[in-house]
Amino acid sequence: MSAVSLQVDNLRVYYRTTRGDVKALDGVTFEVADREIMGLAGESGCGKSTLAKSLIRYDGRMRHVSGKALLDGLSLPGGRYTKVSLIPQYAMSAMNPTVKIGRLIADLVRAHGWSYRELLPELVRRLELVGLSADVLNNYPIELSGGMKQRAVMVLSTLLNPSLLIADEVTSALDVTNQRAVAETLVQFRDRGFVTSMIVVTHDISLVYQIADTILVMYAGKLAEKAPAEVLVNAPKHPYTRLLISSLPEVGVRHATRKLTGIPGRPPHLLNPPTGCRFRDRCPLAYDRCAEEPPFTEVEPGHFVACWKAMSEGSPGENQEACAAERSGGTPW
Amino acid sequence: MREQFYFAFRNRKVVGGLSVILGLLVLGLVAPLFADYGPNEYVGPPAAPPSGEFLFGTTTFGQDVFLQFTTGLRSTFLVGVLGGGIAALIGMTIGFVAGYRGGLLDEVLNMLTNVVLVLPALAVLIILHAYLGIKSIPAQALFIGAFSWPWVARAVRAQTLSLRSREFVDLARLSGMGTMRIIRREIAPNMSSYLLLTFILLFGGAVLFAATLDFIGLGPTESVSLGLMMNNAVHWSALHLGLWWWFVPPGLGITAIVGALYVTNVGLDEVFNPRLREM
Amino acid sequence: MVMLALEGVTKVYQVGAFGRRKLTAVSEVSFDVGEGEVIALIGESGSGKSTIGRMVLRLASPSGGRILFGGKDITGIREHDYRREVQGVFQDPFSSFNPIFRADRVLHMIREGFFPRLNNAQWMSKVEAALESVSLDPAQVLGRYPHQLSGGQMQRMLIARALLLDIRLLVADELISMLDASTRIDVLNLLADLKQRGLGILFITHDLSLGHYLSDRTVILRRGEVVETGPTTEVFAAPSHAYTRLMLESVPRLHQKWESK
Amino acid sequence: MHRYFGRKTLIYLLTFIVAVTLNWLIPRFMPGDPVLRMLTRTSVSNPEAIAPMREYYERVFGLDVPLWQQYVNYWVQLLKGNMGVSVWLFPTPVTEVITRAVPYTLALLIPAILLSWIAGNKVGALAARRKWLDNTVLPVGYVLTATPYMWLGILLAWSLGIVGGIFPVAGGYSFELRPEWSLAFVGNLFSHWFLPFLSLFLVAFGGWAIGMRNLIIYELEADYANYLETLGAPRSLIRRYAFRNALLPQLTGLALQLGVLVAGALVTEIVFAYPGLGYLILSAIQNQDFFLLQGTFLFVVIGVLLANFVIDVIYVIVDPRVRVGMQGAS
Amino acid sequence: PGDGGQQAAPAGAGGYPRNETLYTSGTQWGPPSSWNPVIPGGVTGTVGLIYETLFLYDPNKLAMTPWLAEKGEWTGDKVYTLTIREGVTWGDGKPFTAEDVKYTLELGKIKAVPYSNLWTWLASAEVTDPKTVKFTFSDVRYQEWDNFLYENAIVPKHIWSTRSEADITTTKNEKPVGTGPYEYLTHDQDRSVYKKKASWWATKALKLEVKPTYIVDIVNSSNEVAMGLLLQGKMDLSNNFLPGVANLVKGSFNIKTYYPEPPYMLSANVAMLIPNTTKAPMNDAAFRRALAHSIDTKKIVEGVYGKLVKQADPTGLLPVWEKYIDKAAVSALGFTFDTAKAKSMLTAAGYTDKNGDGFVEAPNGSAIKLSLIVPAGWTDWMEAIRVISSGAQAAGINIVPEFPDSGALDDARTAGNFDLLINNWTEMSNTPWTFYNYLFQLPVQEKQFNANFERYTNDSAWALVQKLSRTPTDKPEFQTTLAELQKIHLTELPAIPLWFNGLWSQVNDSVWTNWPSSAPDAPKHLPTTWNNFWERGAIYMLCDLKPVSK
Numbered sequence A: 001m002s003a004v005s006l007q008v009d010n011l012r013v014y015y016r017t018t019r020g021d022v023k024a025l026d027g028v029t030f031e032v033a034d035r036e037i038m039g040l041a042g043e044s045g046c047g048k049s050t051l052a053k054s055l056i057r058y059d060g061r062m063r064h065v066s067g068k069a070l071l072d073g074l075s076l077p078g079g080r081y082t083k084v085s086l087i088p089q090y091a092m093s094a095m096n097p098t099v100k101i102g103r104l105i106a107d108l109v110r111a112h113g114w115s116y117r118e119l120l121p122e123l124v125r126r127l128e129l130v131g132l133s134a135d136v137l138n139n140y141p142i143e144l145s146g147g148m149k150q151r152a153v154m155v156l157s158t159l160l161n162p163s164l165l166i167a168d169e170v171t172s173a174l175d176v177t178n179q180r181a182v183a184e185t186l187v188q189f190r191d192r193g194f195v196t197s198m199i200v201v202t203h204d205i206s207l208v209y210q211i212a213d214t215i216l217v218m219y220a221g222k223l224a225e226k227a228p229a230e231v232l233v234n235a236p237k238h239p240y241t242r243l244l245i246s247s248l249p250e251v252g253v254r255h256a257t258r259k260l261t262g263i264p265g266r267p268p269h270l271l272n273p274p275t276g277c278r279f280r281d282r283c284p285l286a287y288d289r290c291a292e293e294p295p296f297t298e299v300e301p302g303h304f305v306a307c308w309k310a311m312s313e314g315s316p317g318e319n320q321e322a323c324a325a326e327r328s329g330g331t332p333w
Numbered sequence B: 001m002r003e004q005f006y007f008a009f010r011n012r013k014v015v016g017g018l019s020v021i022l023g024l025l026v027l028g029l030v031a032p033l034f035a036d037y038g039p040n041e042y043v044g045p046p047a048a049p050p051s052g053e054f055l056f057g058t059t060t061f062g063q064d065v066f067l068q069f070t071t072g073l074r075s076t077f078l079v080g081v082l083g084g085g086i087a088a089l090i091g092m093t094i095g096f097v098a099g100y101r102g103g104l105l106d107e108v109l110n111m112l113t114n115v116v117l118v119l120p121a122l123a124v125l126i127i128l129h130a131y132l133g134i135k136s137i138p139a140q141a142l143f144i145g146a147f148s149w150p151w152v153a154r155a156v157r158a159q160t161l162s163l164r165s166r167e168f169v170d171l172a173r174l175s176g177m178g179t180m181r182i183i184r185r186e187i188a189p190n191m192s193s194y195l196l197l198t199f200i201l202l203f204g205g206a207v208l209f210a211a212t213l214d215f216i217g218l219g220p221t222e223s224v225s226l227g228l229m230m231n232n233a234v235h236w237s238a239l240h241l242g243l244w245w246w247f248v249p250p251g252l253g254i255t256a257i258v259g260a261l262y263v264t265n266v267g268l269d270e271v272f273n274p275r276l277r278e279m
Numbered sequence C: 001m002v003m004l005a006l007e008g009v010t011k012v013y014q015v016g017a018f019g020r021r022k023l024t025a026v027s028e029v030s031f032d033v034g035e036g037e038v039i040a041l042i043g044e045s046g047s048g049k050s051t052i053g054r055m056v057l058r059l060a061s062p063s064g065g066r067i068l069f070g071g072k073d074i075t076g077i078r079e080h081d082y083r084r085e086v087q088g089v090f091q092d093p094f095s096s097f098n099p100i101f102r103a104d105r106v107l108h109m110i111r112e113g114f115f116p117r118l119n120n121a122q123w124m125s126k127v128e129a130a131l132e133s134v135s136l137d138p139a140q141v142l143g144r145y146p147h148q149l150s151g152g153q154m155q156r157m158l159i160a161r162a163l164l165l166d167i168r169l170l171v172a173d174e175l176i177s178m179l180d181a182s183t184r185i186d187v188l189n190l191l192a193d194l195k196q197r198g199l200g201i202l203f204i205t206h207d208l209s210l211g212h213y214l215s216d217r218t219v220i221l222r223r224g225e226v227v228e229t230g231p232t233t234e235v236f237a238a239p240s241h242a243y244t245r246l247m248l249e250s251v252p253r254l255h256q257k258w259e260s261k
Numbered sequence D: 001m002h003r004y005f006g007r008k009t010l011i012y013l014l015t016f017i018v019a020v021t022l023n024w025l026i027p028r029f030m031p032g033d034p035v036l037r038m039l040t041r042t043s044v045s046n047p048e049a050i051a052p053m054r055e056y057y058e059r060v061f062g063l064d065v066p067l068w069q070q071y072v073n074y075w076v077q078l079l080k081g082n083m084g085v086s087v088w089l090f091p092t093p094v095t096e097v098i099t100r101a102v103p104y105t106l107a108l109l110i111p112a113i114l115l116s117w118i119a120g121n122k123v124g125a126l127a128a129r130r131k132w133l134d135n136t137v138l139p140v141g142y143v144l145t146a147t148p149y150m151w152l153g154i155l156l157a158w159s160l161g162i163v164g165g166i167f168p169v170a171g172g173y174s175f176e177l178r179p180e181w182s183l184a185f186v187g188n189l190f191s192h193w194f195l196p197f198l199s200l201f202l203v204a205f206g207g208w209a210i211g212m213r214n215l216i217i218y219e220l221e222a223d224y225a226n227y228l229e230t231l232g233a234p235r236s237l238i239r240r241y242a243f244r245n246a247l248l249p250q251l252t253g254l255a256l257q258l259g260v261l262v263a264g265a266l267v268t269e270i271v272f273a274y275p276g277l278g279y280l281i282l283s284a285i286q287n288q289d290f291f292l293l294q295g296t297f298l299f300v301v302i303g304v305l306l307a308n309f310v311i312d313v314i315y316v317i318v319d320p321r322v323r324v325g326m327q328g329a330s
Numbered sequence E: 001p002g003d004g005g006q007q008a009a010p011a012g013a014g015g016y017p018r019n020e021t022l023y024t025s026g027t028q029w030g031p032p033s034s035w036n037p038v039i040p041g042g043v044t045g046t047v048g049l050i051y052e053t054l055f056l057y058d059p060n061k062l063a064m065t066p067w068l069a070e071k072g073e074w075t076g077d078k079v080y081t082l083t084i085r086e087g088v089t090w091g092d093g094k095p096f097t098a099e100d101v102k103y104t105l106e107l108g109k110i111k112a113v114p115y116s117n118l119w120t121w122l123a124s125a126e127v128t129d130p131k132t133v134k135f136t137f138s139d140v141r142y143q144e145w146d147n148f149l150y151e152n153a154i155v156p157k158h159i160w161s162t163r164s165e166a167d168i169t170t171t172k173n174e175k176p177v178g179t180g181p182y183e184y185l186t187h188d189q190d191r192s193v194y195k196k197k198a199s200w201w202a203t204k205a206l207k208l209e210v211k212p213t214y215i216v217d218i219v220n221s222s223n224e225v226a227m228g229l230l231l232q233g234k235m236d237l238s239n240n241f242l243p244g245v246a247n248l249v250k251g252s253f254n255i256k257t258y259y260p261e262p263p264y265m266l267s268a269n270v271a272m273l274i275p276n277t278t279k280a281p282m283n284d285a286a287f288r289r290a291l292a293h294s295i296d297t298k299k300i301v302e303g304v305y306g307k308l309v310k311q312a313d314p315t316g317l318l319p320v321w322e323k324y325i326d327k328a329a330v331s332a333l334g335f336t337f338d339t340a341k342a343k344s345m346l347t348a349a350g351y352t353d354k355n356g357d358g359f360v361e362a363p364n365g366s367a368i369k370l371s372l373i374v375p376a377g378w379t380d381w382m383e384a385i386r387v388i389s390s391g392a393q394a395a396g397i398n399i400v401p402e403f404p405d406s407g408a409l410d411d412a413r414t415a416g417n418f419d420l421l422i423n424n425w426t427e428m429s430n431t432p433w434t435f436y437n438y439l440f441q442l443p444v445q446e447k448q449f450n451a452n453f454e455r456y457t458n459d460s461a462w463a464l465v466q467k468l469s470r471t472p473t474d475k476p477e478f479q480t481t482l483a484e485l486q487k488i489h490l491t492e493l494p495a496i497p498l499w500f501n502g503l504w505s506q507v508n509d510s511v512w513t514n515w516p517s518s519a520p521d522a523p524k525h526l527p528t529t530w531n532n533f534w535e536r537g538a539i540y541m542l543c544d545l546k547p548v549s550k
């Protein structure tokens, strides 16, 4: 993790609706380093997909309000496929049903000025890597099972070795066993250099923890916390992250032994989000300073957080210990 | 719902289409009331071009084309509403039952649907009309309805199939609701916008159908209709004698009504289908 | 005390035109649910969990085997009576509500079907009691449309709906899988409360951690067949079947990384 | 594959049986006596001659045996390709009358269907791309589909034929010509064919153009289009795919529309006095020629069924989804 | 000849030279399908242009003209001797003989041949020598015999005798061999084409020569198509009913009709209002007469037909029979449109409005509501009965127009299930006997196929009709019997004559001239191609035509 690959600076992207702008991405600033896999987590509707999309392509309703995103000096959105690529959530339906997969790939790479014939050996190699035979190129998408399609799409998306790969909820529809296989494949892709860095969007922190180097947590259109995976899971600083993690049932936790609790309340509506810290209403630690918007600041090397409390504490405080104590209640196995 | 009204009234297609339809409907309902003679009566000079007295001129017999046109509009609307309504009723019933009940009943109904679907409806209607001699507009509408439902049944069946697996249907069953009640109270209301669109298309189809039948002289014999006007105009050589005011208005009327229906349909589709709204 | 018992239950679907192909969704499944017991039915997608749930709810009928409720074959119980005691909540709160009606319609349907004779006041007090027992504020949820409610609220409301009847068994088919991590746990806790109140729960899930969190006993299902069953703690601590082990290894855990293969 | 076609064939067979039975049934329960009609129409002046002739012709038309036997005979004859003898054009066999008219109808229908489909789809696809084109194609398309076939025919006949004098407005070819392979004759055939063709073409064209435009817009919203877009595929590629995929429902649409198109052709022929099936049907109705009417009806049904079948085959060839579904894989 | 004709391609590239070709239409309403002269429904000109009859009937002279026959006369009480013309040959070169005549008549012994009833009153036909046939009758019906002689074509025995009985009545006879001036050349769905034969017997025998080398008879698809072709000069003679043609005659379109002013057309048949006399109140002659007075025929003639037709004579006798009309009887018993008179006649007969609904009730108090039917789609008649109904209603008779399908109407008419209808199956012929036979024929049967639809029973009238048939036209008795029949008709009015339908005929004289017309020096033959009218003299029209010289 040396050079910075992706630099997002105060990016604001809103959705136009009849009732006003939905402030789905309201000033986010972060970096993704070379060879970094960054997990992007958060509750539903917090703007994860919006962030992913705005690195690739604005759709008709999205409005760029301010800020910018640079990938190796290239301003995003731009360089689709060759520089930034995406594995979509809807991998099952991502391929044109009436075109053979090989043909689809050929059309696509040719459109980007590559020769399909030259790419073919590499393509076959990668298919084999994910456990597909070269025959699938002669199949129509419908002739493959869901898992096969997912893997084919992964290969397709990364064929031109993009610098940044965005995987948006690629595993949420899968069974645990497949989930693991896909997640591990993603890591492999990075390790083999098919992609330089990666953003893995998911609402499942425990999954992202398995594969990501760093995890970025979003809340209501804003960044809450970013830290190396280990740190974020074991020593989160933002109250939201903490509560989120503590509400996750895990194999090992049983209701009878330890009752988990959820986060009370609901995330604010992004049409008219409250000023100041957006988590304020649900935060057990909220105090008057929170009426002012907390900046997303680096409190430790590589650990960013947007919380007045966390910033003032500087280092892990008593809250952290409390969490650790709670965890020890679980069944140790 | 209120949101949909809001969009409907802002949608140019819906507003434009509806204005044409309502305008013609009102014309059809109101204008004949002001005439103190019947649409088939010889009231003016024969074959007179449009004038202040006879807005659309007169036929070779001196009948008032405007009066015939406005009276014909009534038939057109009647046949559209009835024919479309009957087709919708049959198609939806079959579609709902087939889709919801499934199994053998579905197979049988599906077969029936497919059979009626490939039968060329107009050909069937022509022989039915030819043999039975359809006299009234409701009868004509019945026959039109009886043969234009299959695609509705198909579409409704497909929709019902997908709705049937929605969990609220299971929930309704768990609450002790019977099949028909579930179809009526749970499934149908969910498709109401779709059903409305379907009805609009059927309405337009029935109007065109009726016009075609009237034109070949198989329409209700005891009424005035736009198709019959065209038939008469052609029959009495209006083309060669240059009586354009006799055959232009009825066709234009039909085109306007059906076209407006289609446009309204698309507009409503945009209203109900937010994805299309941006286009 | 055994309340619900499945004995060699099989379900075969006829698929394709004229049902010429057969698909065995559930095969010879036997297990039971006791009074006030939570049984987790765990399996991957397509393993037949929902089919079992639907058979228990009598939304589908078994092609073989028997389902007993209170010792009686359920086909012998009047459907109406059965539904007073056995109800279900489904995976997708969004599709459990008919989107064009107010959300509380799901409650009123119960009234039509089961309490036609209650007057409005009696009924309302019953509804309010049920809502409060799932920690919903009646004033906040009644008269709202589904899209104005959160997923958690919706699921609670559906549970409240079941509670309007004096149910003894609740079939919960993936009822929290669509919810956010933070809301999910609240619903889960609610189920645990209900269990404490003596309700038997057939808890269907593909998420091992959720099953583990709540259940007393676990049934692991694979391709329609039961591969492993036993008290939850035992199954999870010492899985005997290779498939169970594989699943457990694949579960992503916080604080513990996958061991590389 | 077998199952798919087996099922389709079953449906077509059933439709055919229903059509034949309907066809057989209706005239037998309707008012009017075809034989009598034939005799009275041809002004046999002597009243006393009618009764014996009637008896005689009932036998000729096979109307003197029990109903069930008439039904069986009907099928037997039908399978032999014999649709009976026309009452109106006695003693010409119905099949002969029809075979003379069919080339005209096919010459109208096939080009009108194919060209309107192709052109409509192309223009519809273009319209989905360009705003200005969309703004013209859409209203024009709606007006065209909403136009009754006969009215457009009347307008064309009146404007380009009678007033403009550019095209003839009636008949298959000029009365001063004899059929032969000469430029003059073919040109003459063409000029008579053009207006009926045009009116059929235009109405159908409008429908296809709108259909294609709407389908493309839907297709462009599809996941695969979105994905391709995400991967920076050029619009042209996405549009090509969308077009290709939208053609499939359009193909189904074609099968569904066949009946309507045939109907359109029939009325158009009537407007232009084009000597095809439509004109025959009308005459058969007016002359109560049940046998001819039945024959034309069956012919139309068979034609539509065959066309449906062809479309099914094409569909299977172009849409992999159907094929896979048929094999029961997936 | 059929084949030979087809090979002999006409001059010009695949076409027919315009100035040698006559384009006609108005008879053929469907694709040409039969050239069989024995059964009805043959293509226009099958009888007339290809096959010919023994006599023609000349409606101007009201007399028979020998044609294939040289003469025919009553040589005994019940014996008619016919001498055939010499020098007549069939299209294949074989001579025309007395055997052909005998053979043709004997075809009538086949039941399906339309003239089979001939043999109920004809006893035998004998060929006494190659030129002579002797007919012996069991019952002499002069009028009917004349009718037979000029309406039925003679067929060549040498060809037809090789055919089986079934063949004869079902063959299309695609290669007709006749004696007439034309041979069949070719046909398509929408036309049939005739070519002039190299020689025709009448050229030598009667100095007649048909002028057009080709006749293209165009199948009617609709009247407006005919009008279009006529206007473009692509058709010379249209025998269609062309509504609005009066406007064109006045304009400069080269379009002419027989008369340059109303009624434009000669009269061909009479349209009558047929009351069902088996039902009350139509069974009451007084009611029928009152009804007759309520009808504004003039409005029909002018409003519906644009004066293309003529008001009918109250007797219903066509203008050709003018001289037989008993003027005194007409002025005494005839009827005219007079609503007031209709009302008073109704009152006098006991039909009054007792319940004040504006319509009269029967003397016994029962309400009267009658339906008047014409087939749906027959627009001129539909318009006409609207006029009739409103006239009747004005006089207090509640008549409503209805338009059943034509099949249903046929059934109703045949079975007598109707109140009132319009019918016009009374064509111009050689004798008014056909008219009265149509009107009074008895006995009334369960099904009435083509006569006495009013189901009117009057034995004395029927006796008179039969007597008329047995009376030769030149006997004074003929006239007196006719007068009696007219009186019965006018007093009883079992059918109410309304208007004379035209012998629709409009010509474009830009290629051919000298058409029959009312102009002083113009030919006066019937300008028509209708079936059975060739034998009523229309064939002369072809001989009179002159090409416009270029």
Ligand SMILES: Nc1ncnc2c1ncn2[C@@H]1O[C@H](COP(=O)(O)OP(=O)(O)OP(=O)(O)O)[C@@H](O)[C@H]1O
Pocket: A015, A016, A017, A022, A024, A042, A043, A044, A045, A046, A047, A048, A049, A050, A051, A061, A203, A270
């Ligand atoms: N097309 C749109 N129009 C208006 N609002 C939108 C649109 N798409 C998304 N939003 C809103 O923007 C916010 C962020 O949406 P986004 O899809 O980025 O969330 P997410 O974090 O990806 O959620 P999930 O986990 O459910 O996918 C949400 O409040 C959503 O309602």
Ligand SMILES: Nc1ncnc2c1ncn2[C@@H]1O[C@H](COP(=O)(O)OP(=O)(O)OP(=O)(O)O)[C@@H](O)[C@H]1O
Pocket: C013, C014, C015, C023, C024, C025, C043, C044, C045, C046, C047, C048, C049, C050, C051, C052, C206
């Ligand atoms: N109505 C049906 N007709 C035919 N097959 C069905 C039907 N319902 C379910 N199946 C099949 O039965 C099998 C079991 O389905 P079921 O829904 O019980 O699985 P599940 O374990 O609930 O899976 P998931 O986790 O995806 O909900 C599947 O293969 C499914 O395709």
Ligand SMILES: [Mg+2]
Pocket: A048, A049, A050
């Ligand atoms: Mg998302």
Ligand SMILES: [Mg+2]
Pocket: C049, C050, C051, C174
């Ligand atoms: Mg399930």
